[in-house]
Amino acid sequence: MLAHFSNIITVFLMVAGLFIIIARGNLIKKLIGLSLFQTSVYLLYITPGKLIGGTAPIISPQYTVYSNPLPHVLILTAIVVGVATLALGLALAVRIREAYGSIEEDEILERDHGVEAEEAKEARS
């Protein structure tokens, strides 16, 4: 069980992010949950690359054991892409706030349904 401790931490972070995304209605809170989920994926990639007794993968004559550099490269790309998607999501949230006056999911849905009901009433009269 101890050998899988790092995986259990990763899963805990992943579940926390997932819970925020599903359970919270605020759009900014949802985006923070999404970035929590992303960081858990970083851990998922980085932990298998670690070797006990290894050092960072910078070649030097003093060391012989290095950790695996490939996941580091992949996650470097993922971090930058993650911040780009976060920026796009926040821009969407700000735009929704301009159009609806709120970033709560419930209020947005309520306004949508209210508009539909009004249109139906006008169509009938």
Next chain:
Amino acid sequence: MAISVLAIVVTRNLFSVIVLSGAYSFLMATVLVALDAVDVAMTEAAVGAGISTVLLLGALHLCKSLEAKPAHKPWLPLAVSVATGALLVYGALGLPDFGDPDAPIHKNVVPRYMKNEVEVPNVVTAVLASFRGYDTLGETTVVFTAGVGVIALLRRRKQGPEKASGDA
């Protein structure tokens, strides 16, 4: 780190949530240093704790800073999340042990990377810039698209039919 995550879940004041997620990013960077991923840790500290926090604060400046109380009890999402977590833990038990040098991840292409063919001592830089250069090209495309999207969404319209939509 678990404490700050739980605090992020529970707290409803969005400003404290954002500050907590910045602290969480620094903790994550520390963990990454312990896992020998120094390049990733540096990027996480600069981008995750720096730029993300600035972006979130900027968005918060344009929105309300208090989250509404949830309308109903979150039992269903909790059940879904816990079930997913249990499934993932069950799957993780089949992975190789932590720090196992015989794991498949260390076998295939990595020994060639470690031979230092391009004579850059930092292997991460060598792999990023020469072996996997197309990744960076794709990354740049994504960032460019996201930037164009943000500009298109937030550009102020001088006049137009959407003016009637309120305070835009």
